[in-house]
Amino acid sequence: MSYTITKPSVPHIWAFKRSDPDWRLAQASGWTRADLMWERLMEAGNEAFCAGSMARAGRLFYCADALARGRFAATDLRRATAPAGRAMVRLSRGKDAGALIAVAQQGWQMAPAAVADMEIKPRIRSSLFHLRMEAKHRGQYQDNLRTRLGRIADETNETLAQLGSSEAARHRHFSRWRGEKPTVFDGTRKVLGAALLIPDVAPR
Numbered sequence: 001m002s003y004t005i006t007k008p009s010v011p012h013i014w015a016f017k018r019s020d021p022d023w024r025l026a027q028a029s030g031w032t033r034a035d036l037m038w039e040r041l042m043e044a045g046n047e048a049f050c051a052g053s054m055a056r057a058g059r060l061f062y063c064a065d066a067l068a069r070g071r072f073a074a075t076d077l078r079r080a081t082a083p084a085g086r087a088m089v090r091l092s093r094g095k096d097a098g099a100l101i102a103v104a105q106q107g108w109q110m111a112p113a114a115v116a117d118m119e120i121k122p123r124i125r126s127s128l129f130h131l132r133m134e135a136k137h138r139g140q141y142q143d144n145l146r147t148r149l150g151r152i153a154d155e156t157n158e159t160l161a162q163l164g165s166s167e168a169a170r171h172r173h174f175s176r177w178r179g180e181k182p183t184v185f186d187g188t189r190k191v192l193g194a195a196l197l198i199p200d201v202a203p204r
Helices: 021-028 033-050 054-071 078-092 098-117 128-136 138-162 174-180 187-196
Strands: none
Touching: 021 033, 033 054, 033 078, 033 174, 033 187, 054 078, 078 098, 078 138, 078 187, 098 138, 098 187, 138 187, 174 187
8 A cells, every 4th residue: 555745835844952851861762863753743743633723733744754654664653653643634624535544554454563572661660669570570561561552552453443434433542642651762652652643533
């Protein structure tokens, strides 16, 4: 499945400055500029969508889409997320979004493998006790986290499967990201961003 991206009339968007403390943490954790830029573009696109600024949301989702297609592997779940956001913008304007929906649905078929293979780094714990417990039971902790993110990925799959239909799934996505955004820059943050950085409800 393929679709064409045409260049919109928008200024170049920089998602962060070199002095940004989040960028320093992300870089130290092995993230690239594209990783953090994509996340911030998608956050800004969702904020614009929530505010009803569909033209701005469309431009931001477009930029995130182009970035993902140019910088991320074909198996990266994030390549399915921006097309879903772009599709929701088109649906809000009463336009056809079939090609974008198909790309999002096809890309999300990689979800089980992405969850199974994602990098999980230790979390910052509030006490030495919890830090020791995580270290002692790291395997079980990681299994539980994969199970939880797998369930979230299943919800996103349901949303994408119904996108554009009269029976669209009503799962929370962006509003959930606001409360669950990880503080650690690892694979779980990439997978969770892919699953949740889309608007909660597709307009019909």
